[in-house]
Amino acid sequence: MTTLHVPPLPGPAGPASPSAAAPTAAAPTPGADLSVWPTSTTPLAHGDLAVAGVSLTGVAERFGTPAYLLDEGDVRARCRSYLRAFEGAEVLYAAKAFLCRAMAHWIAEEGLGLDVCSAGELELAVTTGFPTDRIVLHGNAKSPDDLRAALRLGVGRIVIDSASEIARLAAAVPPGSRQKVLVRVVPGIAAGGHAKIRTGTDDQKFGLSITDGSAQHAIARILGQPTLELVGLHCHLGSQITTEKPFLCAVRRLVGLMARIKDQHGVTLPELDLGGGHGIAYRPGEDALDVASLARKVRAELTESCAAAGLPVPRLVVEPGRAIVGPAGVALYRVLAVKRTAGQTFVAVDGGMSDNPRPALYGVRYAPRLIGRRSASGAEPVTVVGRHCEAGDILASDVRLPGDVRPGDLLAVPVAGAYHLSMASGYNLVGRPPVVAVADGHARLLVRRESLEDFRSRDVGL
Numbered sequence: 001m002t003t004l005h006v007p008p009l010p011g012p013a014g015p016a017s018p019s020a021a022a023p024t025a026a027a028p029t030p031g032a033d034l035s036v037w038p039t040s041t042t043p044l045a046h047g048d049l050a051v052a053g054v055s056l057t058g059v060a061e062r063f064g065t066p067a068y069l070l071d072e073g074d075v076r077a078r079c080r081s082y083l084r085a086f087e088g089a090e091v092l093y094a095a096k097a098f099l100c101r102a103m104a105h106w107i108a109e110e111g112l113g114l115d116v117c118s119a120g121e122l123e124l125a126v127t128t129g130f131p132t133d134r135i136v137l138h139g140n141a142k143s144p145d146d147l148r149a150a151l152r153l154g155v156g157r158i159v160i161d162s163a164s165e166i167a168r169l170a171a172a173v174p175p176g177s178r179q180k181v182l183v184r185v186v187p188g189i190a191a192g193g194h195a196k197i198r199t200g201t202d203d204q205k206f207g208l209s210i211t212d213g214s215a216q217h218a219i220a221r222i223l224g225q226p227t228l229e230l231v232g233l234h235c236h237l238g239s240q241i242t243t244e245k246p247f248l249c250a251v252r253r254l255v256g257l258m259a260r261i262k263d264q265h266g267v268t269l270p271e272l273d274l275g276g277g278h279g280i281a282y283r284p285g286e287d288a289l290d291v292a293s294l295a296r297k298v299r300a301e302l303t304e305s306c307a308a309a310g311l312p313v314p315r316l317v318v319e320p321g322r323a324i325v326g327p328a329g330v331a332l333y334r335v336l337a338v339k340r341t342a343g344q345t346f347v348a349v350d351g352g353m354s355d356n357p358r359p360a361l362y363g364v365r366y367a368p369r370l371i372g373r374r375s376a377s378g379a380e381p382v383t384v385v386g387r388h389c390e391a392g393d394i395l396a397s398d399v400r401l402p403g404d405v406r407p408g409d410l411l412a413v414p415v416a417g418a419y420h421l422s423m424a425s426g427y428n429l430v431g432r433p434p435v436v437a438v439a440d441g442h443a444r445l446l447v448r449r450e451s452l453e454d455f456r457s458r459d460v461g462l
């Protein structure tokens with residue numbers, strides 16, 4: 001099977017593209033454009049901004065910095081627009097993008113299901129009251145603990161990712177019961193904002209390849225296990241995909257495999273899970289995937305492919321993570337130092353790669369904004385760096401901030417809701433920032449700041 005190469009658009013995680021970056025980077029009024037901010041964002045006096053009616057400088061004063069803000073209304077609105085766009089489909093939120101108990105609660109209330117990748121994510125959601133039948137367990141290397149927790153709590157479906165998992169899972173299912181499973185298939189499609197987040201090709205660790213027949217082989221083995229019930233095929237092409245074509249190609253390839261399964265085994269699979277990966281804009285002017293348009297085209301492709309193959313249309317499942325929570329989050333930092341060298345100006349803040357490793361991992365670009373005071377100075381090119389002991393601890397390279405930016409200033413970074421805190425670390429024992437929810441003019445603490453006491457309490461030996 002050939003691989004469809006879809007060149008990544010010059011997006012945030014794409015290859016650095018000076019020409020694509022120019023319109024944003026050269027904007028005369030840095031950050032004046034609020035297009036990538038939560039939809040509730042409004043300007044206030046003195047250069048402040050309000051999200052959901054809550055002043056950002058007020059949040060910084062009350063909760064300290066660095067801090068993460070989550071617009072509850074924005075998260076909920078994104079859930080609803082997914083359900084509207086993908087009417088009749090099942091929408092699962094990918095917990096790995098960001099999970100806390102409040103988030104699980106919002107997702108459950110809005111009627112979405114949940115994708116989890118570990119016993120930790122699973123138990124946090126279930127102990128918050130998330131309905132287990134709406135939970136799907138993923139993972140290329142599920143631990144015995146993960147599988148035990150999934151079976152004990154009764155998750156809706158488990159996605160089989162490797163051949164060795166089949167017998168192990170089948171044996172762990174209590175006699176007399178059956179576990180619904182999907183098979184993660186590698187369709188041979190290269191898509192996604194960066195090589196490290198492309199998972200649809202044959203040269204990476206996830207899933208079972210159609211090309212070399214390992215998917216077909218695994219399916220035959222699963223169908224032979226009386227404790228497993230194969231309900232469908234799954235694929236996840238990657239993350240930060242900004243075009244529709246790879247998803248439509250995946251639909252065709254998965255329906256093709258479903259047709260072969262029907263021919264060979266006489267089994268019609270009722271579900272097709274297309275995964276997530278829907279791209280968002282991190283800076284004004286960047287491309288984002290149009291979810292409503294994607295939904296229409298996927299639906300049309302699915303109907304057409306199934307008709308051509310003589311199959312009933314399976315129930316569609318999608319798994320957005322980033323697109324649900326990314327644009328609803330804002331990171332707040334305090335400037336600690338400004339260093340002007342011969343070639344560059346470094347603006348150092350009180351967070352960094354321990355709360356946002358994405359620029360270091362994938363070279364992602366952000367558009368930070370000075371808040372809390374108006375500056376008469378013209379915009380100058382700066383590099384916003386963190387406080388960690390690595391030269392690669394860069395939060396935003398090649399951005400423009402007022403020339404008089406100085407210690408004590410506040411910087412706010414939009415589109416900070418996904419894959420920041422969920423990937424945060426304890427590096428330098430700085431402590432992970434708190435998460436503050438804003439809704440209807442009120443701010444409330446969801447997750448408190450990690451303290452020295454937290455580090456001490458885990459450190460039990462001497």
Ligand SMILES: *Cc1c(COP(=O)(O)O)cnc(C)c1O
Nearest residue numbers: 094236239276277319320321322
């Ligand atoms: C990461 C992941 C998702 C979500 O990806 P986003 O890019 O955040 O939408 C969905 N499904 C699976 C299996 C994943 O691994």
